[in-house]
Amino acid sequence: MMATNNVISITPESEIKQFVGEYDVAVCGYGGAGGCASLEASRNNAKVxxxxxxxxxxxxxxxxxxxxxxxxxxxxxxxxxxxxxxSNENMIAYIEASLEGKGDSKKIRLYCENAASHFEWVKSLGVNYKESAHLGRIVVPESNESLLYTGNERVSPFSDCAKPVPRGHVPSHEGDFGGKIFFDALKETIKKTKNISVSFDSRVLGLVVNEQNVIVGVSFKKDNIVQHIKVTKGVILTAGGFVMNEDMIKKYIPFQASFGAPYGNPWDKGDGIQIGLLMNANVINMDEAFFGVYFYPPESLTYGIFVNSNGKRFVNEDSYGARIGYYCSQQKGQKAYMVIQNEDFEPSIYIDKLPILAVAETIEELEIEAGFKEGSISSTIRTYNSDVRNGKDEQFNKASQWLKEISKPPFAIIDYSFSNQASPAYSDKMGPLMFTLGGLETLPTGEVLNKDGEVIPKLYAAGRTTAGLPRTGKGYASGMSVGDATFFGRMAGISAAQNNN
Ligand SMILES: Cc1cc2nc3c(=O)[nH]c(=O)nc-3n(C[C@H](O)[C@H](O)[C@H](O)COP(=O)(O)OP(=O)(O)OC[C@H]3O[C@@H](n4cnc5c(N)ncnc54)[C@H](O)[C@@H]3O)c2cc1C
Structure with a gap:
């Protein structure tokens, strides 16, 4: 089928009247994965x-x-x-454990063995990091430290599987500007690099194949005209995920789509995945998405406990926001509430839009005022307080640092149910922020596999167009997605540039 306006398709070479250029490598999507892929392809002598x-x-x-x-x-x-x-083994042990068998062991190993040198590569673009750590419970430091805990490293059961180490690396700046800092540096480097032509306002619509169904070109729409270029070594799909494509999220992540608020750029439409599918590529992990419930900072809120609508606890509250989000999603109606005593409560941007259902002098009054069954929350609190006094959270093993009796009035109950969740910056749809974690199946080299597990000649992919390093919201640590997209983008760029088949 000939590529026509806005339809993703594969076009036989015989139908193309004119190619407007010829390149070794074509990269489809200029985000983190695509920028890094282009740079490495060009550094490996490809015309990109x-x-x-x-x-x-x-x-x-x-x-x-x-x-x-x-x-x-x-x-x-x-x-x-x-x-x-x-150490590599420590990092591998943590990631494997956190992904609970869903990770790709080969990708995890390659990533962990090269993550430290990837950091030097990122710095070499001109991205600055401050040699200072913020070790509190935060999501993004508003101060300018560059190292932080961004996952569940200090949290049971993972703290028993691997030695906790902070691995979140964020460019140094006051406020939340890391992506801009990194991307400006990447863009400047690409501008100065010979052999990379960048074509903006150009939507890739598909591939051109020869009679043997081998990729020989790319179709794209620019200036309202569908055009084609020839490609000799390979095409790299780096068009992001599919969280902005309503049909795809209904098809692949219907459960999360029923409550999640899409989080990403407007062109997260799954074009790369759809192009791959037309080449008979295999897609995996399509039912997994990240969604987070961030209730901290301030970290003192961790002294509170989460309960469901039956007044029962369901998670260790010192977990990372994505893990909390997963467990909230498993509760009836995605309803979750925090019970906290006044001395631990502090307002913050993460909670200031959430309803406080009740404030009371006793837990018994609190549960009735908030509409819970009599005895539900109060019995949970009795068990919890007894565990705290004994120094061990028998139910969920919350770390001892966060164990504190909930016994000093007044008490409050805050409604964290998904229908109340809104991000400070992205609040047009209520619900926890969500992006997709499934996509094309690839080797660590970036080569795309077909449904029989074979490499599709000349087709590569990276970033959220693929199922990469992060595989579950439950085990997600911040940084797994950009780390994955930039690192495996580089791998795909090198592989495509070196392809002589
Ligand atoms: C606000 C926010 C904060 C986040 N913070 C973090 C974080 O700190 N750490 C972390 O690991 N993850 C974070 N994430 C997730 C992470 O940013 C993304 O998952 C990751 O950057 C995806 O990288 P990518 O290269 O695959 O896609 P992108 O960076 O989205 O790049 C894809 C590009 O492809 C283009 N494109 C799409 N379709 C086509 C087409 N047909 N033709 C041509 N171009 C096309 C798009 O316009 C886009 O520029 C965050 C996400 C958001 C939204």
Whole structure:
């Protein structure tokens, strides 16, 4: 089928009247994965064209905080400067455990063994990191420290599987500007690099194949005209995820789509995945998405407990926001409430839009006023307080640092149910923020596999167009997605440039 306006398709070479150019490597989508892929392809002597649907590069990567999950190899230079050591085996043990069998072991190993040198590569673009750590419970430091805990490293059961080490690396700046800092540096480097042509306002619509169904070109729409270029070595799909494509989220993540608020750039429409599917590529992990319930900072809120509508606890409250989000999603009606005593409560941007259902002098009054069954929350609190006095949370093993009796009035109950969740910056749809974690199945080299597990010649992919390093919301650590997109983008760029088949 000939590529026509706005329809993703594969076009036989015989139907093309004119190619407007010829390149070794074509990269489809100029976000984190695509920018890094282009740079490495060109550094491996390929003539590269980089297509971007928007009028500028960046995608979700530029919108992000650009936390990258890095460590291993004795520690990154930042971890070491802040007094931490890490090892490949320790990092692998943590990631494998956190993904609970859903991770790709080969990708995890390659990533962990090279994460420290990837950090040096990122710094070499001109991205600055401050050699200082913020070790509190935060999401993004509003101060300018660059190293932080961004996952469940200190949280049961993971603290028993691997030695806790902070691995979140964020460019240094006061406020949440990491993505812009990283992307500006990447863009400047690409501008100065010979052999990369960037084509903005150019939506890739599909591929051109020869009679043997081997890729020989790319179709794209620019200036309202569908055009084609020839490609000799390979095409790299780096068009992001599919969280902005309503049909795809209803098809692949109907459960999360029923409550999640899409989080990403407007062109997260799944074009890369759809192009791959037309080449008979295999898609995996399509039912997984990240969604987070951030109730901290301030970290003192961790002294509170979460209960469901039966007044029962369901998670260790010291968990990372994505893990809390997963467990909230498993509660009836996605309803979740925090019970906290006044001395631990502090307002913050993360909770100031959430309803406080009741404030009372006793837990018994609190549960009645908030509409819970008599005895429900109060019995939970009795068990919890007894555990605290005995020094061990028998139910969920919340770390001892966060164990504190809930016994000093007044008490409050805050409604964290998904229908009340809104991000301070992205609040047009209520619900926890969500992006997709499924996509094309690839090898660590970026080569795309078909449904029989074979490599599709000349087709590569990286970032959220693929099922990469992060595989579950439950086990997600911030930084796994940008770290994955930039690192495996580089791998795909090198592989495509070196392809002589
Ligand atoms: C606000 C926010 C904060 C986040 N913070 C973090 C964080 O700190 N750490 C972390 O790990 N993750 C974070 N994430 C997630 C992370 O940013 C993304 O998952 C990741 O950046 C995706 O990278 P990518 O290269 O795959 O896609 P993108 O960076 O989105 O790039 C894809 C590009 O492809 C383009 N494109 C799409 N279709 C086409 C087409 N047909 N033709 C041409 N171009 C096309 C898009 O316009 C886009 O520029 C955050 C996400 C958001 C929204």
């Amino acid at each position: 064209i980089l297509f971007e649907r928007a009028s500028d590069g960046g995608g979700s990567t530029a919108l992000s905080s650009c936390e990258m999950y890095l460590g291993g190899s004795g520690g990154t230079s930042l971890q070491n400067a802040c007094g931490f050591e890490d």
